[in-house]
Amino acid sequence: MSVSESSLQKASKYELLDPDVRLMLQVREGSAAAFEALVEKHQKRLVMVLEHLVSDRTQAEDLAQDVFLRVYRARERYIPTAKFSTWLYTITHNVASNSIRKSSRRKEINLVASPSGSMPVRPLDTMAKDKSNLMPTRLADQKEMEKVIREAIQSLGPRQRMAMLLSKYEGMSYNEIAESMELTTQAVKSLLSRARGNLKEALAPYLNSGKSSRELEREDGGAS
Amino acid sequence: MNSKSEKPESQSGEVEFSNSDELTAYLDGELDETQTQEVESRLGSDSNYLAEMQSLQKTWDLLDTLPVHEPGGSFTKTTMELIVGDAVSTAKNRRKRTLFFGRVAVMALLPVVFFATAYGVARRMQSDPDRRLIENLSVIENFKKYEAVDCNLEFLESIRNVDFFQKPTVIVENGSKIDVAYEDDSAGSIPIDPIQRAGYVKGLDVEKKITLKEKFKNFEDKTDADRKRLTDFDLELQARGNRQQLRSTLNGFYEWLTELELGERSDLQDLPQNERIAKIRSIRNRQAQNELGKKSLVKLPSKEDVPFLMGWCESIFQLKERQLRDRFPVVLAQSMRKKKMGSVPPMSVLLEKSRVENLNSIIGFLLREDRQFVEDLIFEGEALFGLYDILSLNARKQLDSRSEAEQRSHILDWVDAVNQSQQGTSTEDLEKFEMQLSSKVRNRLQKMSSEKYRETLEWMYEESRKSQISSQSWWEQQIEKTLDPN
Numbered sequence: 001m002s003v004s005e006s007s008l009q010k011a012s013k014y015e016l017l018d019p020d021v022r023l024m025l026q027v028r029e030g031s032a033a034a035f036e037a038l039v040e041k042h043q044k045r046l047v048m049v050l051e052h053l054v055s056d057r058t059q060a061e062d063l064a065q066d067v068f069l070r071v072y073r074a075r076e077r078y079i080p081t082a083k084f085s086t087w088l089y090t091i092t093h094n095v096a097s098n099s100i101r102k103s104s105r106r107k108e109i110n111l112v113a114s115p116s117g118s119m120p121v122r123p124l125d126t127m128a129k130d131k132s133n134l135m136p137t138r139l140a141d142q143k144e145m146e147k148v149i150r151e152a153i154q155s156l157g158p159r160q161r162m163a164m165l166l167s168k169y170e171g172m173s174y175n176e177i178a179e180s181m182e183l184t185t186q187a188v189k190s191l192l193s194r195a196r197g198n199l200k201e202a203l204a205p206y207l208n209s210g211k212s213s214r215e216l217e218r219e220d221g222g223a224s
Numbered sequence: 225m226n227s228k229s230e231k232p233e234s235q236s237g238e239v240e241f242s243n244s245d246e247l248t249a250y251l252d253g254e255l256d257e258t259q260t261q262e263v264e265s266r267l268g269s270d271s272n273y274l275a276e277m278q279s280l281q282k283t284w285d286l287l288d289t290l291p292v293h294e295p296g297g298s299f300t301k302t303t304m305e306l307i308v309g310d311a312v313s314t315a316k317n318r319r320k321r322t323l324f325f326g327r328v329a330v331m332a333l334l335p336v337v338f339f340a341t342a343y344g345v346a347r348r349m350q351s352d353p354d355r356r357l358i359e360n361l362s363v364i365e366n367f368k369k370y371e372a373v374d375c376n377l378e379f380l381e382s383i384r385n386v387d388f389f390q391k392p393t394v395i396v397e398n399g400s401k402i403d404v405a406y407e408d409d410s411a412g413s414i415p416i417d418p419i420q421r422a423g424y425v426k427g428l429d430v431e432k433k434i435t436l437k438e439k440f441k442n443f444e445d446k447t448d449a450d451r452k453r454l455t456d457f458d459l460e461l462q463a464r465g466n467r468q469q470l471r472s473t474l475n476g477f478y479e480w481l482t483e484l485e486l487g488e489r490s491d492l493q494d495l496p497q498n499e500r501i502a503k504i505r506s507i508r509n510r511q512a513q514n515e516l517g518k519k520s521l522v523k524l525p526s527k528e529d530v531p532f533l534m535g536w537c538e539s540i541f542q543l544k545e546r547q548l549r550d551r552f553p554v555v556l557a558q559s560m561r562k563k564k565m566g567s568v569p570p571m572s573v574l575l576e577k578s579r580v581e582n583l584n585s586i587i588g589f590l591l592r593e594d595r596q597f598v599e600d601l602i603f604e605g606e607a608l609f610g611l612y613d614i615l616s617l618n619a620r621k622q623l624d625s626r627s628e629a630e631q632r633s634h635i636l637d638w639v640d641a642v643n644q645s646q647q648g649t650s651t652e653d654l655e656k657f658e659m660q661l662s663s664k665v666r667n668r669l670q671k672m673s674s675e676k677y678r679e680t681l682e683w684m685y686e687e688s689r690k691s692q693i694s695s696q697s698w699w700e701q702q703i704e705k706t707l708d709p710n
Contacts, residue, residue, distance in 0.1 A: 039300050047295045065303050072307045174254050193248040200283040207282050
């Protein structure tokens with residue numbers, strides 16, 4: 001059956017505005033080079049997002065390939081009704097959710113992936129370190145800082161994490177995130193607000209001093 | 225004018241935000257002009273509000289310090305190879321259609337040819353062993369299960385009729401959605417299309433790939449006749465209309481079989497089909513009856529920590545007793561239904577059982593049947609702070625080296641161990657004791673309700689320990705008396 005008029009209007013709008021949509025339309029026509037260009041362009045951020053979602057680099061790369069394979073398989077049915085990245089991350093969200101669900105079915109108890117999307121307010125290791133008076137100067141080291149940030153991201157529920165990653169690293173609007181994650185805009189607002197709040201709480205010890213990790217590091221070095 | 229405590233109103237009629245939602249939306253540039261002005265006005269007059277905004281922004285900026293790694297150098301190449309494989313598969317399907325729709329298919333093949341010439345022919349990518357692995361993937365993944373039922377569909381149908389091994393459907397919460405899914409069915413999830421199978425193999429994690437290679441090697445080591453028998457069984461199974469139920473039964477049966485002790489397993493496998501089914505039924509009955517008292521072996525932390533851990537557990541158990549007792553009848557009913565342990569008693573009976581049941585038994589049961597509930601209950605509030613305060617540095621280090629999920633799981637194992645240490649006779653001991661009884665006594669026991677069975681067996685065990693009784697006839701008399709006091 002023919003597509004509706006509004007879909008066609010949307011299609012031409014996105015074709016005009018989004019170079020990736022134009023590339024995808026070339027893929028639909030059979031261009032391997034266009035597909036390769038899309039892979040080249042999106043692989044880095046896609047793998048990064050997936051890595052934050054599944055916490056494993058190798059698995060993230062495998063899932064990213066799965067995402068691209070699905071994009072390729074859907075090429076013939078492709079009608080641009082949104083930005084290419086919105087569509088790409090809709091697929092990514094589904095692939096990652098399936099993977100997380102499979103993992104949890106294998107009874108790998110993953111508390112950060114609680115179904116409610118809520119998070120434990122204080123990760124256990126943070127609490128432990130609090131108690132052993134090791135914070136925050138000892139952790140000023142950049143590598144450790146990275147670890148702390150990654151853990152803070154991991155402590156978010158999967159939906160908060162996904163929304164946060166799309167907002168922060170893909171620069172998506174609430175509407176685009178809502179489309180990608182098949183949620184309402186209001187739900188995205190709420191998810192992002194909770195995600196920011198939870199991150200702020202988890203990273204509070206590094207913010208209270210009002211100094212960056214590098215400054216903390218320098219101070220630490222100067223003191224010794 | 226808005227006072228500091230007032231929420232800004234949106235003149236555009238948009239949804240109103242809480243402070244946090246509002247600031248997040250402001251920082252994300254998602255507020256309209258009026259809302260933005262209101263927020264900025266408040267930021268100028270409310271220092272707490274300003275501090276909150278700065279704190280949120282700093283947190284957000286902190287995320288920029290994370291480095292972004294490039295995917296492996298061959299990522300694009302391998303992705304494109306995967307795509308070529310898929311294109312070739314599509315081409316194959318289309319080639320079939322050329323018999324009927326020649327011209328259309330030729331047009332459809334053009335992009336595929338383009339892909340294929342650009343990236344090489346996919347077949348060249350697969351060496352012979354790889355192709356054999358992919359072609360026989362379903363058999364390779366499952367041949368041990370097939371062997372467990374002697375490649376005998378009739379036998380498989382018989383155990384399906386016994387209805388013990390079919391896995392029930394499970395409900396998976398997926399964010400706000402509820403999905404109904406079948407228990408993981410590895411054979412069912414293997415694609416039929418060879419190229420999709422290649423993608424499936426590629427998509428396996430490292431551990432699974434290694435396991436698959438081992439299975440492949442074992443399969444290749446078999447004689448031609450055995451391989452053919454297994455392959456035929458796979459095809460026959462695949463052709464059945466009720467293959468999903470049969471596979472589910474097969475998976476359940478195999479899982480159950482591997483958990484049996486080696487001796488019991490080989491005894492079972494040696495029996496003729498009819499006797500084997502009767503034996504399976506009898507073992508399953510025994511297991512179902514023992515289910516409530518099943519125990520696992522868990523290592524406790526070091527000696528110095530044990531008394532503190534036990535004290536902590538006791539206080540947690542006391543604190544959460546009401547929730548544990550409330551949950552017990554619900555899970556018990558679910559479990560009885562799931563395990564087909566006969567008709568489920570009315571809730572009033574289950575509630576009464578929950579009221580009188582030993583709390584440690586309830587905790588042990590919930591740890592097995594609804595671990596997530598116990599986990600959520602134990603770790604809610606400030607309970608963990610309390611535990612961290614009393615544990616030694618060594619125990620804390622032991623926990624600190626693990627991920628958060630592992631830490632919680634580990635502590636739950638400790639809780640389980642403490643709980644077990646406070647319970648009565650272990651099921652292992654009871655099972656060993658039961659095996660020493662005559663078949664007549666065992667038969668009488670197995671006809672009892674699970675509650676009565678356990679109670680009687682525990683009593684017999686204690687009596688035998690106290691008085692060193694070993695006479696089977698004496699037990700037979702006692703059992704008769706127990707069953708019919710008059």
